[in-house]
Amino acid sequence: MADQLQRPYAAAACLLLLQYLTGGISMSIPDPKYREALIKLETSMQTGGQLVLNDAERRLDSLLFTMKQKEIARPDFPPTMHFFKARHLIRTSPIFNLLKKMPKGGALHVHDFSMVDVEWLVKNVTYRPQCFMCVTDKQSIRFIFSSQLPKPLPHCSPWTLLENLRAKMINITDLDNSIMGNLTLFTDEDPETVYPSQDVVWDRFEQTFLALWGLVTYAPVFRDYYYQGLTQFYMDNVMYLELRALLPEIYELDGSTHDAAWTLKTYQEITRQFTADHPDFYGARIIFTVHRGVNITTMKGVVEKAVKLRRDFTDVMAGFDLVGREDRGRPLWYFREALSLPKNVILPFFFHAGETDLEGTEVDQNLLDALLFNTSRIGHGFALPRHPVAKNISRKRGVALEVCPISNQVLKLVNDMRNHPAAALMLENHPMVISSDDPAMFGACGLSYDFYEAFVGFGGLRSNLGTLKQLAMNSIKYSSLTPEQQKKALALWQRRWDEFVSNNVF
């Protein structure tokens, strides 16, 4: 890594601090020099605080500082608000517009069916031929593509061909908007009213997921969806992706289906095609996921399957993870036998853990257990500051958190982003990357919105261009890529970074 440490400075400052702590320095007015040194020491401890910026970077950094001062002075400072209310404000923020252009490295925590904005799904996918829709008892919707009228679903209205439905409607825009509203949590209404509790928002999350399902698991859509997803991240200046994917059965118009190996292979092919089309995109890898609601027997089977897939598709398959609401699912320790592998078997874990505020419960042990199972990274780790031992292990071993600010806010773990636990972690350079979890579900896109919340919300006035640079580099350093691949990816990123910096200083 290109970590250019300001070692001499840091060492001197540390000495000062030590002297100060042990009472070696005593004065009536604190010496402004010491004070200055301690302030600098603190700044140097944050993520990126050890990076030495070049001239152009320093100029861009001053620019950013001025922008941030203005942003923080706003009475409607976006990180204090729910993202659904803040989005339109963020969109006009000059910092956000800079962040969009910034090469952000990799997105290491994104799920398979929430990569692409829902407008594309409605305007493109649902307009394809043979798209059937039905409405469930709970007023959610379901889709299927089929060459003939599909068998009715339980607790659902009869299937209607969307083409026919649209032909009969006077106002198609209303229909399309209503479909769109069913495919995302985003709403223009007051989010506190629509989603008063974690239970309500998670229930809607799961319904929305089921609504998407029939659209995105249709083979032709599946391919296009993934290509479109890569495009959206690429357009947001993300160069690499680690996608958590369920590898579900993918179906064809005649009802025939493909297995997980086919799906993984398809991911591989589309990634290759996309990288060929966009040579400055580095690539993507898959983290195979299963729902944490399954039983032990199923889990054993899935882990075996994961081991096999990892062996057969080593270059595209990064590892394994469990998904679904942690608070309601089974804790990792429940699956300990299934997750224990013989010494000679390789299956890297990328466990979601600590996406909870149920402190001290079974589920709250997931953080420690993920580390005991040698997880490569931690998905979220929202509860980590409340686990000093786990925090220590994560720090010492370099097990990075995948911090997804907007996801945590929408799923009601935190309100004001400045109170996000990762704010303090970022100020002490805890290993972390910024990611977006399910951007389409939250009305976000790519990584820029989450970078905005982290940079402006967590970091206050102190986080700077070095912080952003380090966060981007972290996404390569903590990726599942081999050291050689990382070197290549970093070089690619560095070229784009230098371009970005020189394009934005005047």
Next chain:
Amino acid sequence: MADQLQRPYAAAACLLLLQYLTGGISMSIPDPKYREALIKLETSMQTGGQLVLNDAERRLDSLLFTMKQKEIARPDFPPTMHFFKARHLIRTSPIFNLLKKMPKGGALHVHDFSMVDVEWLVKNVTYRPQCFMCVTDKQSIRFIFSSQLPKPLPHCSPWTLLENLRAKMINITDLDNSIMGNLTLFTDEDPETVYPSQDVVWDRFEQTFLALWGLVTYAPVFRDYYYQGLTQFYMDNVMYLELRALLPEIYELDGSTHDAAWTLKTYQEITRQFTADHPDFYGARIIFTVHRGVNITTMKGVVEKAVKLRRDFTDVMAGFDLVGREDRGRPLWYFREALSLPKNVILPFFFHAGETDLEGTEVDQNLLDALLFNTSRIGHGFALPRHPVAKNISRKRGVALEVCPISNQVLKLVNDMRNHPAAALMLENHPMVISSDDPAMFGACGLSYDFYEAFVGFGGLRSNLGTLKQLAMNSIKYSSLTPEQQKKALALWQRRWDEFVSNNVF
């Protein structure tokens, strides 16, 4: 201190952790013994985690654990809600009722004019003879006691004798309720609607303060108010108080006034009287405070006065502090010359610092500066986790935070108490005490509500009776009392603690 450390256990656990961190332990299923040890290690790291409980305490602890499990399972779990909405739920909580009975030690961060519930002010004080009231342009109210019609206040209606006003009213209850509403921030309406921003709530805070002013600075009321304040803390099983007091001019019915020395002496006398009436109350000390809005010249004069008062009233005067909204006031560093004392002058500081979310600003340096000025404790320290250097110094030097959860929530620094930054600090046994800041202003009383939020909200299921015991002991350990006084206070507390424990196990 009666810190009975479980040293042998802690050492073994630390060794385990070290082995684990350095990769000395490797296994396919993590060994349940190691896992157990790490979990225990983590629990032992929290506030009180090193205390060894006796049999009766252990039984009470089990009881508490069961209560907490029930409490956390509630869909309307109080720490997730605004205190104004949660108060009636907390009142019926069995944990809260236990906390009320628990001897909590000292209240180290309480302000002079928010000790007594406003009902007493209205029902007792405003019914006294010669109480005049007027209404300001901003619909706040002002009071004065006077033997004759007082001179009119600018931007205020003419003065009315309350006695006359009440005689003319049909519905006195409405009048009294309206007065009461003017003397506290507490409201039955939706707090988010009434106080949409920090600016609004602080503005109301300051108006409310001015409304109280004329009532509590009237000499006869001043004495009774303080006695009544001590009574309310005593009834809440608080045995000691460090009161931040402005020592303002106190007036008599004829308009004559008393100076700060008189006021301090009055505090001393009433405290002695109260302690004589209640031998199991240990006493009170005063931290002289000035508003941070003053200019440098005024500050210099006030510091000189503080030094003199401290010399003349060493046993009752603990030290000095600045008050008022940190975000809008002058930072400590602005007053550095005024706050710098010759070596032979003693004036302990108890600075408010870090009661802000304006990270990286001038004001945000107050935390470090308070420590550079050798502050004895830190008022709030809400921003401390975002200042790793300051955090280090505070920890190593044992400079305790005075954590006031409800104050921070009402003044809009945090919503869900589980996200309060002190939650993580408590789980790593950072030096801290729990206090209530301005309980009457927030509709609270004594310390029990704030203990509830800390114990149930910050601590989740893991904090236990040891945590509560340690927090109570911390309030003596980190008080301004001399070592001998602390020993006496601790013995007094320990007797009451043992009684409390044996009264509550069956």
